[in-house]
Amino acid sequence: MALDKHLYTSRNLIESFFCRIKQFNHVATRYDKLSEHFASFVAWLC
Numbered sequence: 001m002a003l004d005k006h007l008y009t010s011r012n013l014i015e016s017f018f019c020r021i022k023q024f025n026h027v028a029t030r031y032d033k034l035s036e037h038f039a040s041f042v043a044w045l046c
Helices: 005-023 025-029 035-045
Strands: none
Touching: none
């Protein structure tokens, strides 16, 4: 079975992208109720 290298690379990039998005779920849903905690978490990400 031959693998299409371009297709495999594209699939890997997409999977990595969704993995990175899941890491930012904390910011998107804003679990922190205090604005200071939220701002410190966002600053920590950068």
